[in-house]
Amino acid sequence: MSRPGSETKLATTNRQRVLRLAWQALAPFVGLGVVVAIFLVYQVLERPDAPFLTSFRLTLIAKQTAIVGMGALGMTVVIIAGGIDLSAGSLLALTSVTLAVALKAGTSPVLAVAIVLCVGLAAGALNGVLITGLRLVPFIVTLGTMLVFRGLAEQISEQRKVSAAAPDWLGTLLDPPAADSWQLVSTGVWLVIVLGLVLAAVMRYTVFGRHVFAIGSNEATARLCGIHVPATKIAVYAVGGLFGAVAGILDFNDLNQQGSPTSGYSLELEMIAAVVIGGGSLTGGRGSVLGSIIGALTMTTLRSGCLYAGVSDPVQKIVIGGIIISAVAIDQWLHRGQGG
Amino acid sequence: METPLLTMNGVTKRFGATLALDDVSLSVRHGRVHALIGENGAGKSTLMKVLAGVHPPDCGHMTLGGTPYAPSGPAAALSAGVAMIHQELNLAPHLSVAANIVLGQEPRKLGLLRRSQQDATARRALARLSQPDLPLKVPVGSLPIAMQQLVEIARAIASDARVVVFDEPTSVLGDDDTEHLFAVIRDLRAAGIGVVYISHFLEEVQQLADDYTVLRDGRVVGTGLIADSSLDAIVRAMVGREIDEFFPHVAHQIGEPLLNIRGLTGIDTPSDVDLDVHRGEIVGIAGLVGAGRTELVRCVYGLDRVRRGEVTVARIGNVGQSPRRSIRRGVGFVSEDRKDEGLAVDLSIADNLTMSRLSPYRRYGWLNLASRDRGVVRWLDRVGCKYQHPGQPVAELSGGNQQKVAIGRLLHQDADVLLLDEPTRGIDISAKAEIYRLVGQLAAAGKAIVIVSSYLPELLNVCDRIGVMCRGRLREVRPSVDWSEEEIMHSATGQEQPR
Numbered sequence: 001m002s003r004p005g006s007e008t009k010l011a012t013t014n015r016q017r018v019l020r021l022a023w024q025a026l027a028p029f030v031g032l033g034v035v036v037a038i039f040l041v042y043q044v045l046e047r048p049d050a051p052f053l054t055s056f057r058l059t060l061i062a063k064q065t066a067i068v069g070m071g072a073l074g075m076t077v078v079i080i081a082g083g084i085d086l087s088a089g090s091l092l093a094l095t096s097v098t099l100a101v102a103l104k105a106g107t108s109p110v111l112a113v114a115i116v117l118c119v120g121l122a123a124g125a126l127n128g129v130l131i132t133g134l135r136l137v138p139f140i141v142t143l144g145t146m147l148v149f150r151g152l153a154e155q156i157s158e159q160r161k162v163s164a165a166a167p168d169w170l171g172t173l174l175d176p177p178a179a180d181s182w183q184l185v186s187t188g189v190w191l192v193i194v195l196g197l198v199l200a201a202v203m204r205y206t207v208f209g210r211h212v213f214a215i216g217s218n219e220a221t222a223r224l225c226g227i228h229v230p231a232t233k234i235a236v237y238a239v240g241g242l243f244g245a246v247a248g249i250l251d252f253n254d255l256n257q258q259g260s261p262t263s264g265y266s267l268e269l270e271m272i273a274a275v276v277i278g279g280g281s282l283t284g285g286r287g288s289v290l291g292s293i294i295g296a297l298t299m300t301t302l303r304s305g306c307l308y309a310g311v312s313d314p315v316q317k318i319v320i321g322g323i324i325i326s327a328v329a330i331d332q333w334l335h336r337g338q339g340g
Numbered sequence: 341m342e343t344p345l346l347t348m349n350g351v352t353k354r355f356g357a358t359l360a361l362d363d364v365s366l367s368v369r370h371g372r373v374h375a376l377i378g379e380n381g382a383g384k385s386t387l388m389k390v391l392a393g394v395h396p397p398d399c400g401h402m403t404l405g406g407t408p409y410a411p412s413g414p415a416a417a418l419s420a421g422v423a424m425i426h427q428e429l430n431l432a433p434h435l436s437v438a439a440n441i442v443l444g445q446e447p448r449k450l451g452l453l454r455r456s457q458q459d460a461t462a463r464r465a466l467a468r469l470s471q472p473d474l475p476l477k478v479p480v481g482s483l484p485i486a487m488q489q490l491v492e493i494a495r496a497i498a499s500d501a502r503v504v505v506f507d508e509p510t511s512v513l514g515d516d517d518t519e520h521l522f523a524v525i526r527d528l529r530a531a532g533i534g535v536v537y538i539s540h541f542l543e544e545v546q547q548l549a550d551d552y553t554v555l556r557d558g559r560v561v562g563t564g565l566i567a568d569s570s571l572d573a574i575v576r577a578m579v580g581r582e583i584d585e586f587f588p589h590v591a592h593q594i595g596e597p598l599l600n601i602r603g604l605t606g607i608d609t610p611s612d613v614d615l616d617v618h619r620g621e622i623v624g625i626a627g628l629v630g631a632g633r634t635e636l637v638r639c640v641y642g643l644d645r646v647r648r649g650e651v652t653v654a655r656i657g658n659v660g661q662s663p664r665r666s667i668r669r670g671v672g673f674v675s676e677d678r679k680d681e682g683l684a685v686d687l688s689i690a691d692n693l694t695m696s697r698l699s700p701y702r703r704y705g706w707l708n709l710a711s712r713d714r715g716v717v718r719w720l721d722r723v724g725c726k727y728q729h730p731g732q733p734v735a736e737l738s739g740g741n742q743q744k745v746a747i748g749r750l751l752h753q754d755a756d757v758l759l760l761d762e763p764t765r766g767i768d769i770s771a772k773a774e775i776y777r778l779v780g781q782l783a784a785a786g787k788a789i790v791i792v793s794s795y796l797p798e799l800l801n802v803c804d805r806i807g808v809m810c811r812g813r814l815r816e817v818r819p820s821v822d823w824s825e826e827e828i829m830h831s832a833t834g835q836e837q838p839r
């Protein structure tokens with residue numbers, strides 16, 4: 001029996017689906033646009049003499065986004081796999097301190113960077129091994145390693161900031177480029193962009209990336225399909241650690257070539273917020289590398305804008321908290337009806 | 341003639357462009373079981389939601405006990421005397437049995453719970469169900485599912501329901517529990533309660549119901565007394581075509597042995613199972629829930645741990661150590677739990693279909709997603725899956741089409757041995773027929789197929805041989821033509837054969 005109208009219904013649902021997908025992909029950009037628009041309106045109404053979007057402010061925003069953004073890249077992979085990494089902030093401190101101590105001890109800069117990357121990989125892999133080997137939930141394991149890594153950072157640095165001289169290529173990653181340079185933004189920001197593009201491609205176009213989505217969406221199915229779940233998970237956390245280490249190197253630059261054991265307190269929460277604002281789901285299976293960077297950018301822009309508008313620090317916190325909740329609420333609303 | 345207890349007259353419900361219910365009329369009488377039959381998507385659940393007041397009808401009206409009935413929601417429906425027993429039970433697992441029975445209508449005085457009265461109400465309700473032994477104090481979550489269902493029925497009794505609506509109540513129960521549930525429903529009937537029984541198990545309906553109404557595409561296409569109607573007529577009304585097409589026969593040739601199982605023993609079940617499956621052969625595994633059928637195929641596939649025994653494919657290799665190895669040796673598995681294990685329903689059709697084998701689309705480590713989508717489309721056509729786009733989430737497909745994606749995955753990974761655990765559970769009749777045809781075609785293509793199923797007509801009509809499991813052991817394997825449903829049940833319950 002044919003049902004009249006079923007053809008047209010199919011067509012509309014297909015169009016709706018495409019529209020919804022476009023919305024989901026664009027939502028983080030729209031959020032960022034709204035934040036910028038708010039401060040532009042403020043500028044018109046209150047401070048027509050001092051524009052909000054100066055090149056100075058933009059460079060500053062980009063620089064401030066770099067560290068959280070770099071960490072958020074690794075966090076994106078972990079969250080897509082259905083996990084969470086609370087140790088990311090501590091790992092940032094551990095790796096920045098490691099870099100400073102190594103350089104101070106006279107290690108060659110290339111070797112020092114290699115050591116730091118290995119520390120990040122190993123720390124992340126440790127998270128993964130504990131989670132898969134002991135069958136513990138990631139929240140608990142990384143809560144524990146959050147303290148372990150912080151303690152190690154304090155131990156290595158003897159609870160002090162460690163200054164070390166670094167060559168230009170390693171020590172000025174977050175310095176603004178020369179005014180006449182083609183670079184526009186600092187090398188560290190370029191590093192986030194390039195690594196972000198590479199990671200986005202890996203997540204979409206490699207077997208590893210598809211397996212991460214599969215595990216995050218439904219681990220039982222992944223096992224049934226012959227995916228090596230423990231190995232993939234360990235790799236996921238190792239990747240998270242690797243990005244944490246790069247974030248640590250950026251932090252060393254941000255502090256003018258110092259490694260600080262107190263760096264990155266609660267920074268993991270900002271990384272998680274960036275991923276979530278960017279469309280990541282804490283239940284796994286969903287998230288976007290690009291979205292996470294935009295998420296991090298949104299938070300920095302908001303902070304910078306609040307400063308511009310003379311909003312006090314406590315109020316800033318309240319506003320950002322509200323933004324996180326509404327971003328997730330809107331995201332959930334956009335995904336509603338999927339699977340109905 | 342007495343006034344019917346509950347009537348629906350000309351109820352119509354539209355969702356956007358879809359006509360979910362089209363001029364549906366129904367009348368439920370005191371002390372009778374009225375079966376509501378139809379395929380998935382026929383409008384049964386919409387009808388139930390209209391009854392419960394979740395969706396108000398667009399037009400038409402309802403009466404309850406002769407007075408107009410227009411509930412504003414489930415709570416209003418319940419206080420008017422219409423209770424729903426949903427497929428997914430609505431219980432608070434941490435609360436006690438007694439607390440669940442009086443949930444929402446707790447006896448109270450000045451805001452304080454009157455515990456003694458709560459227990460008395462609960463005990464009274466359980467007694468009316470002939471279940472006085474059910475403990476009142478234990479948390480509901482610790483009870484087996486069949487008991488939980490009884491608690492939910494007791495809640496309906498405690499609220500003085502005049503009409504109780506059951507939505508596919510046996511889909512979560514084993515055979516013993518099903519019998520028990522039928523006894524409870526017969527008690528309700530004897531107490532003058534009108535029962536609406538939604539199911540697509542026709543055998544059950546025949547056993548239990550007095551009246552029936554068949555829905556198809558939101559319309560009533562048949563109604564009458566069960567006693568006056570043949571099963572064939574009901575099925576014809578349901579599917580709108582002849583029954584012969586239900587078990588389409590595809591000729592297939594049985595070849596050399598492919599899967600050999602020797603002494604396979606798992607942690608609990610199975611124990612010491614021997615079985616050979618040939619190319620082009622369909623072997624069915626029957627048995628009660630808990631007999632170890634699912635565990636048998638899971639052990640063969642390597643999902644459950646094997647204590648001892650040997651599984652070989654084409655006489656080489658001991659498969660059954662991990663799903664990875666099994667896939668590499670050409671063994672594929674479709675899980676009985678489609679939503680939680682079989683498929684990652686939030687991911688796309690393409691992701692699900694290719695999850696077990698991405699290598700054909702990889703070059704220098706990178707995947708070519710466009711060529712993957714082209715490949716996926718070919719396999720989807722091969723299994724006859726209806727979809728809009730390979731990038732569509734699997735959750736948007738109907739159960740039958742989801743199952744085709746799951747089977748398509750096995751074909752895509754190039755499995756020669758297909759282990760299908762309850763492949764037609766929860767999918768509608770025409771999709772079942774398509775799955776049967778597909779299985780037949782796969783056998784004709786030389787695959788060795790094992791089907792675990794609780795639906796005996798399917799085993800008897802689709803399989804070449806059937807083995808019956810009981811308490812972990814594979815009791816006997818015979819050609820399907822040598823089995824009858826009764827003999828299978830005898831064997832499954834551990835009785836000696838009368839032969």
